[in-house]
Amino acid sequence: MNFEYFIARRIARSKDHKSSVSGPIIKIAIAAIAIGTIVMLIAIATGIGLQRKIKEKVSAFHGDIIISNYDTNFSFDSQIPISINQEFYPEFNLVPGIKDIQVTALKGGVIRTEETFEGIVVKGVDADYDFSHFEQYLKEGRLPDYSGNLNAEILISEYLANRLDLKVGDKVATYFVNNDSERPTRTRGFDLVGIYNSGFQEFDEQFLVADIRHIQRLNKWEPDQIGSFEVFVEDFDKLSETSAAVYENIDSELNAISIREKYFSIFEWLDLFDFNIYLIIGIMIVIAGINMITALWVLILERTQMIGTLKALGSSDWSIQKVFLYNAGYIILRGLFWGNLIGLGLIAIQWQFGVFEYPDPEIYYMKEAPVYLNAFYILALNAGTLALCLLMLWGASYTVTRIAPIKAIRFQ
Structure with missing residues (x-):
């Protein structure tokens, strides 16, 4: 010893x-x-x-990397559409470390009830959208299903539901402004099927999730036109390197920005x-x-x-x-x-x-x-x-x- x-x-x-x-x-x-x-x-x-x-939570709303058109105008209603027919979609095999990719589009609007109104941002998603990010935040109802024909199902935050006195099963009237002299304002009626609460008020007070086909029709886009691609990475610690690699492997007219860059202050x-x-x-x-x-x-x-x-x-x-x-x-x-x-x-x-x-x-x-x-x-x-x-x-x-x-x- x-x-x-x-x-x-x-x-x-x-x-x-x-x-x-x-x-x-x-x-x-x-x-x-x-x-x-x-x-x-x-x-x-x-x-x-x-x-x-x-x-x-930030990734749930925007993905880890956002691929979109170059645009210096940050208004949701001036989003320049891009074609869904890209080499990297629906499987992003050009860069290692990519877990998933999905399509989205954004459009600003207003929800109006008999007593009040609120400005909102409609996030249009497709059938490939991964709603598992919202499952943990779901408070009432269910998640919408956009795999079939176009429907009016929406998901809204608890914050907006309380301010507008809405509950699951209600009809929701929304109003959108278009750059159209003949029909400057367009209306859409939605069915509220689910209420979520992420605790991130900066996002909860804005976003409403709906079928992307509504935004395509409101903006008079073609069926193969979308607002952006959301990319999810396998290792968030390597986000900067992966984002740079994604940027190098997409068309020159497209831009790739990570959520770390988009929400730098957070x-x-x-x-x-x-x-x-x-x-x-x-x-x-x-x-x-x-x-x-x-x-x-x-x-x-x-x-x-x-x-x-x-x-x-x-x-x-x-x-x-x-x-x-x-x-x-x-x-x-x-x-x-x-x-x-x-x-x-x-x-x-x-x-x-x-x-x-x-x-x-x-x-x-x-x-x-x-x-x-x-x-x-x-x-x-x-x-x-x-x-x-x-x-x-x-x-x-x-x-x-x-x-x-x-x-x-x-x-x-």
Whole structure:
């Protein structure tokens, strides 16, 4: 058995060690590491969880990459149509990492009831549209079906439904302005079949989902003309590279823009969460390290006579340092164990029951705090905490080298 490890284990298991002066200090050090681990786990889980959830919501409304015609006019009613007959549709095989592609078109309009009215943006979708993005947000009714003949089914947000006092099954009258002197205004009647709530009010207060064929008729487009293609990628972390590759592989008259570019301010805000997470982890590790250094110095002071005896028997300074580093490592592992147990337990409770809610859901685009973790994050956090704490303790353990054997043996 390793000599240093044997002595360290005997020290850790001795009863006098637990009831000595260092006992309370060690307990404080274990508690500091445990609390730091809990805070770091929660910071990572909620920070990454919020980032992923908001990215999912933005992608649900716009896709990850939008392919459309070049247009400097951002009005929904001036959208220049493009042909659906493209080399990359319906299967985008030109670029690796593409998961799905679907067609859409947008048109601004107004919903009017007997009491009030609201401006809306009708998002026209085709039979290939993946409604799984909206399933988790569906509050009432069902998702519309556009696989057959043209129908009047629509999906509307809970925000608009409440403001307009609409419910599933109601008839919805919408009005659209056209650049047509003969018929400047056109009306469409829709059947409300589903109500959703994404929590993203910036989108909920605008979008109404309908069959794309209504927009084609309103704009007098041909059946093979659409507004844009929405592309979904397999790895969002590689969105910039994939978006650039998509742009290089489409016709020169088409433009490809990622949602990170389109909604730059939202993603810039999300990137700040990475800095906050790193800052919290750094502060917690420093606090845990300082507590462990204090505990190590107390252990060294308490075992001064033992250090002198070991030096007198021929042990090197590094050998004695390893005794205390092994002991400190045992203390750190105990703190990590309890920190992981409590931290992961709290995260599991939040994931299952959604106990913690944001005080202002409009700021964070959701009511409950989302959490996300995987094994890599947990292992990396624990390994990093252990390594950095031991690195700080390695420097503090040099106190052993300054203890003279004769004075140490006489130490009381």
